Structures are given as C-alpha cells and as structure tokens.
Amino acid sequence: MFTNLNTDPRKKPRLLGELGDLSHAKVSSGECKYSKGTEIFGQAEPADYIYQVIEGAVRSHKLLYDGRRQIGAFHRFTAEAIADTTVRLVKRQSLERVAKTDPAMVRSLLTMTTDNLQHVENHLLLLGRQTARERVAAFLLEMNGRLTAAGVMALPMTRRDIADYLGLTIETVSRALSAFQRKGYLKVAGPYHREIIVLNPAGLTELDR
Amino acid sequence: MFTNLNTDPRKKPRLLGELGDLSHAKVSSGECKYSKGTEIFGQAEPADYIYQVIEGAVRSHKLLYDGRRQIGAFHRFTAEAIADTTVRLVKRQSLERVAKTDPAMVRSLLTMTTDNLQHVENHLLLLGRQTARERVAAFLLEMNGRLTAAGVMALPMTRRDIADYLGLTIETVSRALSAFQRKGYLKVAGPYHREIIVLNPAGLTELDR
C-alpha cells in the first residue's frame, strides 16, 4: 500500500507497502529503524524520499494547525502494535532515474498507488457520509479482513488512533464499541493494544452495508 | 487527475485527467459523448475501462445503499457547468499491454495517480476533521485556485454537488455561503450553475488554515 505519511499537509512523501519489494532494485536505499512512537519524518526531507515498511506497523496522518489529526491508513506488516518499525528509505530522485530503466517497477508502483487510491476513496465515503457506529463497524470489518480468520482479531492500536482514522473522538469510539458489546456483536479481551476482538459479523455487516 | 467514477463502491474504474493525453498512444480507444446528467458508467463494464475527459466536466462519486452520496473530485476541462462531456474510453487490458512497451506512459499514469492521491488525502482531513464553514471555505479556495485569476470565479455546480463533495447537506452549504456574504468575504451574482463569486480571500484563508 501507498500513502502519505505527513505531519504537514503541504509536504507529500510516499510510503510504500506490501506489493513492492525494492530491496533488489537498482536504487540507492538505506534501512532505518524507528522505535515505537517515533516520527519517521523530520529526519529527512519528506518530499524527497519514498518509504517502505519492512517490519512493524505505521500510521500515516495529516495535521491541522490546531492539532486536529486525520489518519489516512494503517500499514501493518506484523501482528504487532504500532510498534518498533524498520523502514527503507529510497531517494525519490533515484527512483525516477530507475523508472526509466525498469518499467516493471514503475508498473508495480502504479498498481500500489492505484490500490491505495481505491482504499482512500472508500474512506472518503465513510468520513463524509457514515455515522459513528457505521464507521466503527467498517473499521472492525476492515481489520478483520486483514488479520486472523473467522472473526478473531487483535486490535493493535489505541482508541486515539482509531478515532483519528475514523474522524471521531475517542469517547465516541468507546461508546460504539460498548454498544456493540451490549448487542452481542463482539466481545473484547486482552491487554491494551493487543485486545482480542471476537466478532459476530452479522450485526456489523448489516451496519456496514 | 485520476479518480474513481463509481456508482458502486465495489467497482473500480479510473478516470484520467489533464496530465496525460492518450490520443496518440498505441491503445485501442474510442470517444464517447455524454450529455449533461448522463451516467457514464453502466454503459460499459466499468472496471475494464479507463476514462479520459476530453471536454466538459465530470464528477466522480460513490453511493451508499440508501442513497447517501460522496463526491470524490470534480474534473473540469472547460469553464462550463457539469455539462455535455466527451470522454475517451481506453480498454484497461489494452493499456496494460502498452505499458510494457511505453514506459513513459506508465510514468505519466503514475504521476497522475500520485497527484490524485494527494488531493484525496487532503480531502480526508477535510471530511474527517474540519467544520462546515472550513469545508466551504476550502472548497471556494480550491476552485479559485483552478480558475480565473484574482478571486473572481464561476461555480459550475449545484449546491447538491458541493454538499456531496464536502460531506454536508445543501442547507448547511447555503448557510455557510450566506454567512460569508454577511461577513463580506464574498459576493455572489449570476445565474444558477454559473454563479460568479468574488472572493475576499483574507477571511476564507484564515478559516482554511
């Protein structure tokens, strides 16, 4: 998957994901490790680099001047929490040079970007036109689709991350989850950031139509 | 610009835009004309084609089962309203064949997709975290940036289109515009769908920070 990973809406770096593997490509790249909670940007000129997550999990977000935050996507490469992460840095300039000699890679990049675009456009509909409960239901089903089979999954992020992904407050997310539990749509167990959710998808799917 | 143009969130066609010109490319393409209000899709299998607007203006949107709509982007190639439009159809399959022989075109597509992704990700922030007035202000400034110089512009779409673009109701859009007029941020004149807006960007820019 592909996305911005920004603190400033005006800067436009890119984050590479699962589809492409640039490790053998003829680009000048370097790996960097970031521990949990570290800002990946601010350390290199964002717009000049492309990032690929090798291990860990990353969230990409944008900020408004007053701190309001919107997460665009979660990127997960292990079952871990938003945790220690290794990232490969690729100079954009270098990439564009390679693009001329490696058409397959460009095609791969195009596929990734297109997939990401589809995800983000679905997210527009969610943010623009769905209620709080519909958003939380959609989020749970999205996570469920990516993870373990059969409605059992871990939620490796905080309520704040979920809220900022769904354009809600943490209180509203919490209330929605509580309501779903009361209705028998899910059960929660386990420690923070590794909560186990047992889904009864029937109810949620109806909400998420 | 690049975007989905959907009635069904599950189908994923692509709409090409200003950057690329496929008319001379070695792809099998055909032009189609659509009059105002026509659904471009439903007439060919959406997922199998890529679309490029040649003349006119197009909006792309997604729908929920109950009719709630979210517009992802406006695409404008004349100053006209969402009006009669000519579209070039390119078979996706054909495009992928060409991609192997025409790396420049793939790079062009990648650029377009990346640009579109940036636009959509900014829109996520708007839909997730900005108030109604901030959204309307951002919309006006976005349109202003694309059109005539110096704060004079035509608004070639209905309140419903604007509302669905901003994730609001038509009433809320109307109230925001009225409030801006009362504050002296803008003046409106002219007929429906060709309203002339005279901006005083100072106030709006502050709102749109």
Place this chain on the structure above:
DNA sequence: CGAAGTATTGAGACGTCTCAAAATTAGTGG
C-alpha cells in the same frame, strides 16, 4: 503499592441535519 497513562461512562453544549416554508431562478408554451 503508587503513579501515569488509557479507556469508559455520564451530563450538557454545540453543530449539523431534518423537515417545512418561503424566495428565487429556470424552463415551457402561449
């Protein structure tokens, strides 16, 4: 065990939506 961080719950405030009516504009046929 204590402290800090995170999540849940409650009560009220606020903003947007819904529904309804009035005003304005567009389109049509005489």
Place this chain on the structure above:
DNA sequence: CCACTAATTTTGAGACGTCTCAATACTTCG
C-alpha cells in the same frame, strides 16, 4: 415577452448525533 410551473436555493425551527468536559475505572509500569 409574459404567465405558469418546476426546480433550486435560502431561511427558519426543532431534533438528533457527536463533541466537550469531567469523573471514574482500569491497565501498565516503575
């Protein structure tokens, strides 16, 4: 060009949902 009708926009009043602020509960970590 005018009258009439349909469509769109504006405005108003109240309903509803989410946010804000505050208190409590729970978890993690020292």
